[in-house]
Amino acid sequence: MNDTPGLSTRCVHAGEIDDAHGSPFTPIYHTTTFRFASTADLLDVVEGRKAGSLYTRYGLNPTIASLESKLAALEGAEAAWAFCSGMAAESALFLAHGREGIVCLGEAYGGTLELLADQLPQLGIQTHFVPGQELGQLEALLRQGVKLVFFETPTNPTIDLYDIAAISALAHRHGARVAIDNTFASPVNQQPLGLGADFVVHSCTKFLGGHSDLTAGALMGSRELLAPVCNWRKNLGSTIAPEIAALLARSIRTLPIRVRQQNATALAIAEAMARHPKIRRVLYPGLPDFPGHELAKKQMSGYGGMLTIEVAGSGADATRVADRLKLFALAPSLGGVESLATQPCTTTHHGLSAAERARRGISDAMLRLSIGLEDADDLIADLEQALV
Numbered sequence: 219m220n221d222t223p224g225l226s227t228r229c230v231h232a233g234e235i236d237d238a239h240g241s242p243f244t245p246i247y248h249t250t251t252f253r254f255a256s257t258a259d260l261l262d263v264v265e266g267r268k269a270g271s272l273y274t275r276y277g278l279n280p281t282i283a284s285l286e287s288k289l290a291a292l293e294g295a296e297a298a299w300a301f302c303s304g305m306a307a308e309s310a311l312f313l314a315h316g317r318e319g320i321v322c323l324g325e326a327y328g329g330t331l332e333l334l335a336d337q338l339p340q341l342g343i344q345t346h347f348v349p350g351q352e353l354g355q356l357e358a359l360l361r362q363g364v365k366l367v368f369f370e371t372p373t374n375p376t377i378d379l380y381d382i383a384a385i386s387a388l389a390h391r392h393g394a395r396v397a398i399d400n401t402f403a404s405p406v407n408q409q410p411l412g413l414g415a416d417f418v419v420h421s422c423t424k425f426l427g428g429h430s431d432l433t434a435g436a437l438m439g440s441r442e443l444l445a446p447v448c449n450w451r452k453n454l455g456s457t458i459a460p461e462i463a464a465l466l467a468r469s470i471r472t473l474p475i476r477v478r479q480q481n482a483t484a485l486a487i488a489e490a491m492a493r494h495p496k497i498r499r500v501l502y503p504g505l506p507d508f509p510g511h512e513l514a515k516k517q518m519s520g521y522g523g524m525l526t527i528e529v530a531g532s533g534a535d536a537t538r539v540a541d542r543l544k545l546f547a548l549a550p551s552l553g554g555v556e557s558l559a560t561q562p563c564t565t566t567h568h569g570l571s572a573a574e575r576a577r578r579g580i581s582d583a584m585l586r587l588s589i590g591l592e593d594a595d596d597l598i599a600d601l602e603q604a605l606v
């Protein structure tokens with residue numbers, strides 16, 4: 219095998235540990251605790267001199283450790299921690315590394331925005347929000363000493379892209395760290411650590427899990443930067459369960475083949491919708507006239523399974539289209555094998571006023587599509603019958 223096997227090989231084999239019975243994949247260690255031959259052996263693990271299993275909430279369980287090796291390999295990271303949700307991963311990251319201030323650039327997931335705007339300030343953590351195009355504001359905050367820059371790229375639902383390499387270089391000049399929520403792109407399409415970011419966070423509930431049947435999160439980065447996060451996870455009690463860890467590892471083994479198909483189908487749908495007379499706009503990084511296309515070519519290796527279409531009409535017209543869809547399920551979330559449609563103004567961005575949505579470039583006539591593994595022709599036919 220090569221020194222660094224390809225991503226698909228890593229997805230199948232990284233982290234897998236053989237047991238005494240020759241199982242091809244890591245079994246589920248369905249236990250909370252592990253016994254030791256002697257007190258000396260126990261102390262070696264407790265005091266960190268030896269790797270070993272100890273207590274499942276600490277993450278010291280072979281099934282969890284195996285998943286974490288796989289997660290690290292996916293993002294080319296030294297280390298990874300697995301959590302019981304994407305929000306758990308973000309919370310632990312912010313608590314461990316955000317106490318000197320956090321700046322969130324551009325749009326972010328609703329839960330992330332709530333955590334940053336409402337909860338963390340209650341603990342005295344200063345959080346700041348910088349609109350996507352205001353990099354000057356970002357620099358001013360960095361000069362004031364803010365030490366953690368967080369952003370998503372591409373974002374939801376406007377599919378804005380941010381230059382990971384350029385923003386990481388700017389942050390590093392000011393001694394700050396950069397964390398990317400890579401949920402939308404997945405490690406198949408984008409590798410932020412290789413572009414200069416310090417942390418990658420995932421909602422594994424989405425593409426990594428891929429089947430809408432598990433909730434989990436992950437944080438990847440250097441061993442040194444991840445070390446303090448582990449104690450937050452341990453004592454917040456937000457470790458992944460071994461059963462979910464095994465289910466997630468099972469899913470990751472097919473991640474590249476799923477995501478590459480989702481990329482191809484999403485592009486076919488984006489192209490068909492771009493030609494459709496009842497569609498005003500298609501937001502998809504793979505379309506040559508999309509504003510983020512050049513940046514996508516630079517920092518992504520695939521354009522992703524997420525796109526947003528804007529119906530030529532009002533919010534009510536878009537609702538009628540959404541309600542007429544048959545194959546696309548009307549549901550939030552994303553990244554599964556089944557295609558989903560949501561209207562941001564009735565779901566993810568329902569809590570904002572119409573004026574606030576408009577300020578953020580979110581039209582009520584937008585529908586966000588998460589493309590699954592159905593045949594592209596069937597998905598296009600479903601959209602066409604709904605757009606009559």
Ligand SMILES: *Cc1c(COP(=O)(O)O)cnc(C)c1O
Pocket residue numbers: 303304305306327329330370399401402420421422423424433434435
């Ligand atoms: C879903 C999501 C999250 C939150 O993840 P959970 O697993 O639901 O906690 C965070 N960021 C993005 C971009 C998401 O889509």
